[in-house]
Amino acid sequence: MMPARHGPVPFSTALKLHRAFRLKTTSSALGLALAMPFAAQVQAQEIEFDIRAQALPGALQAFGRQAGVEVLYSQDTVQGKNSKAVKGKMQPGQALTQLLGGTGIAYSLQGNVITLTAPASGGALELGVTNINGLANNPTTEGSGSYTSGPMSTATKLSLSQRETPQSTTVITRQRMDDQAMVTLEDAIRATPGVTLQKFTAARPLIYSRGFQVDNLMYDGLPTIYDGDFLPSPDLAMFDRIEVVRGANGLTQGSGNPSAAINLVRKRPTRDPQVSITGSAGSWDNYRTELDAGSALTESGNVRGRMVASYNDKQSFRDVESTEASLLYGITEFDLSDSTMLTVGGSYQNDNNNTSWGGLPVSPIDGSDLGFSRSTYLGNKWEYYDKESKSVFTEINHELDHGWNLRLAAMKTWTTLDNLGSFVRFRANNWEQRTLKQHSTFEQSTYDAFASGPFQMLGREHELVVGGSWRKSVKDTAGGYANIPTDPFNFDPGATPKPSSFSVMPFATSTDIDQKGLYVTTRLNIADPLKVILGARVDWYQFDQDLANGAPAILANNNYKVQRNITRYAGVIYDLDDNHSVYASYTDIFQPQVELASDRSTLKPITGENYEVGIKGEYFDKTLNASAALYQIDQVGRATEVSPCVSGDAICYAASGKVRTQGIDLEFNGAITPNWQVGGGYTYAETRFNSGPQEGGTFDPDLPRHVFKLNTNYRLPGDLEKWRVGGAVYSQNGIFNKDGAAYMEQSGYTLVDLMTSYQVNKNLLTQFSLNNVFDKTYYEGLASYRIGGRSVYGAPRNFTVSAKYTF
Structure with missing residues (x-):
């Protein structure tokens, strides 16, 4: 054979x-x-x-x-x-x-x-x-029509299938993005099991997984710092798929929280001419256009290019609020020889948001809901939250002898934020608008090089990856505050003039982070059914910050280094039969922190350790994946405010002890029948203080513990084969926040979406999507404290109609 x-x-x-x-x-x-x-x-x-x-x-x-x-x-x-x-x-x-x-x-x-x-x-x-x-190793999802994908390397740098990866994984394919009319990363996060989204305004998303915030995003395997306050939510028009690995992922990311690695994999050029135009319209004057074109640029096909552009202009269910967003993406591949390919590309995204800095206040007495409608906008017409992001990237892939490959990759991004916004708070027995004017620049550079290939030992073939990376970021922020008296119950967005000065505690910060690392991963073929993955990484981390906001020097060490931090990875996979594998894994990650203790010593880095066991299955010729996992995450050393300080300052910090998350991860993705695709899962995550004065208390109570997500799509049989119908369900338990005696809460809720599409001919596809079918009222972000806390409503029932023409 x-x-x-x-x-x-x-x-x-x-x-x-x-x-x-x-x-x-x-x-x-x-x-x-x-x-x-x-x-x-x-x-x-x-x-x-x-x-x-x-x-x-x-x-x-x-x-x-x-x-x-x-x-x-x-x-x-x-x-x-x-x-x-x-x-x-x-x-x-x-x-x-x-x-x-x-x-x-x-x-x-x-x-x-x-x-x-x-x-x-x-x-x-x-x-x-x-x-x-026809190969199990083809990772591209575009054009596959599937909710499953080929191999991924987000977890270990090794090219492994999801079944071969000893962690909980999800891949959001291009087909699934299209079926659910996903436009931004926020849309994809809402559909991804084990990951949740919070919003503190229309332009300020936060992503969480397994009880902790996601603070890194990866692009084609290159990690970058992610901060939803400063960076635009990536437009999905330029991506082939989104790979998610839940838990600690220090081996490939370096520093960060033990939450998840989210890898956005860009679309690649095509050799044959390929052009598509998509137009959509929806609720609240939501209009969007996309253009996607790719082709060989030479007769031999040794140079190939692709360009993607999108433009989105929309109003909002909230009064006054609107967004204008645009994207331009280009990529070119050059075959320098039969064994060497050079890739260069870049992207530009510009989001102009006419929105406030925060959401709706809660009762300053007990934290209860004040009854504002979903359309309420407590900002001013002159407010804005504009984000601009530019990036360039390059990559060289070279085939070495004996099955080895070398990859060199680099990416640089420049992000600019301009913000003039407010939120309503209750202070000194009066309501006021806390107004912020801010200008920030955020520059990041990421470089990575590794070699991978097979080696022989004890009569068996094994795999090895050896590499190094360098990440550097510089963020400069300057601005100031102004406080404007207001009445949220009789509010007019056009009545308040723009402040002429922002003199209340003006601020300026400059933050420089430099991280270098070396890593090695090996996959040992112990026996035909037994594989062991071992990995290690050593990092050198330096943090430098200049502050000019009047904060006491006791709060932070502005020049901080971590020398030779060791990150570890271990996984065991055992094949029970041709379709099932069981696994166990240990992964960790570190997160430096600059806060000082009362004796002026720097707190040690936070460490996050992920323990996981599970079973994975592949069915129907590997077109359907399913998995079940039990996990535990221990995070030790997070800084918390303490008072009084030994030194006499008003605030200082101490390590909070251990925070532990324990949970269940169930998931399935793929084809049940030739015409029926499904994707979804149930996750349970309980995060509590495991030691210290708050032992037993909930660590972040406004994160749901129980979350169920399901998406399905079915092509009708026979004469109706041009029609597809589908839908999505999202359900979570109730959440809360406490501020002293005040209690802010939201009950559990379930959202239902529906869609149908019609293939008019081989070139034209039309689609109709109806979201939040039962018009459920819910919050995407829940106020965290009663005096200045604010909540953000999720979208009411809405629709989108679209048409895609492919040449």
Whole structure:
């Protein structure tokens, strides 16, 4: 039997395949190709096939894995088609003919590569190679029509399937983004199991996982600091998929919280011309346009490019509030040789938000809801919260000898925030608008280099990754405050003039963070069913900050270093059978902090440790993934305010002891039948103080403990096959916050969304989405204290209609 290929697709192979298949074929020749047997070296072998009837892309992937061949085809060739079931021992040609039965698709073979084409009505047909499938290692989700994906490297730098990764993982594919009409990262977070979103204004999102805030985002595997106050929420038009690994991820990220690694994987260029235009309209004058175009830029295809642009102009269910957002993304790939590829690209995103700095206040007496409607806007017409982000990136991938690969990558981003906004608070027995004027610049640079490949030891082949990274960020912020008397119960957004000065505690900060790290990961093939993953990372971290806000020097050490911090990774995976694996893993991460104790010593870095055991399954030729996990996270050393200080200052800090999260993670993603895709899960997370004066208390009570998320999409059978229907459910338990005797709470709630789409023809797809069908009133962010706390409503019932035309 010819063995299936594993590991990354060699770039030189892809290049040679493209050159080999730049040919023209008449319809008669295609018919002959279907009748001809496979080349002798393939046809002579009989292989045991077991492929269920399903959507054709998934069946072709299963065929390629089982036959050990590569399958190339265009999007239009397989779109909307289903396969026949194939089961039994037979020659690959017989199996493929049976699998394609009734589709009208022809195939041709050259070497070990199969090309599929649809019979032409006459004349010549040029074969377009837009997909390389049939391999378990193809990670691209665009065009797959699936809620599952190929391998990912977010957790360890090793290219592993989700089943092979000993942590809880989720991949939001391009198909799922489109089905749920996701526009920004916030939309994707709402659909991702084990991750929750909070908002403190329309332009200030916070992301949490397993009880802790997500403070890093990764782009194509390069980590960057994420702060929703300063950075625009990434527009999803430029991404192929979102990979999420929950828990501590210090091995690939360096410093951060033990929450989750979120890796945004960009779309790549295509060799064949590909253009799509999408337009949508929705509630509250929500208009959006997207343009996506890719093609080879040279006749040989050794230079390829892609451009994505979007523009979104929308009002809001809140009075006055509006947003204008635009994106421009470009990427080019250069084949420098058969073994070397250079990638360069950049993006620009500009979000102009006419919105306030905060949401709605609660009762200053007991923290109860004051009854404001969802449309209430307690800001002024002159307020804004504008964010601009520019980035450039480059990458070199080089094939070395003996199956080894080298990757060098770099990214630099420049972000600017301009904010003039307010929130209403109760102070000194009076209501006032706390108004902030702020200008910030945030510059980040990330560099990463690693080599990966196989090695032999004790008669078995193992895998190794060795690399290093450097992250540097500089953030400068300046501004001031003004307090304006107001009456929130008789408020007019156009009545208050813009303040002429901001003299109350003006501030300016400059923060410089420099982090360098070296890492190594290995996957040891102990036995056929048993794999062990070991990893380690050493980091050098330096923090420098200049403050000019009148804060006592006792609060922070403005020049802080962490030398040779060691991060560890260990995982064991045991295959129970062809479909199930059990695993156990330990991961950790560190988070430096600058706060000083009362004796003026710097608090040690916070450490976060993730312990996890679970089981994972792959079903229906790996088109459906399912997992169940139990986990525990211990975070030790978080700074908390204490008073009085030994030194006599009003505030100083001490380590808070241990915070522990314990939980359950259940998830499923993929195809149940050829026409039925599902994705969702249930997560439980209980985070409490595990030691110290608050032992047993809830650590962050406004984060839900129980969350259920489900998305499903079904293509109707027979004459109705052009129609798809689907929907989504989000449900969580009640949450609360306490401020002294005051108690702010929100009851549990469930949201339901519905969608339907119609494939007018092979070029035009239309879709209708209805969100919050039952018009549930709920908060996306709950006030955390009664005097100045503010809550933010989620969106009422709303709709979007869209049309996508693909050339």
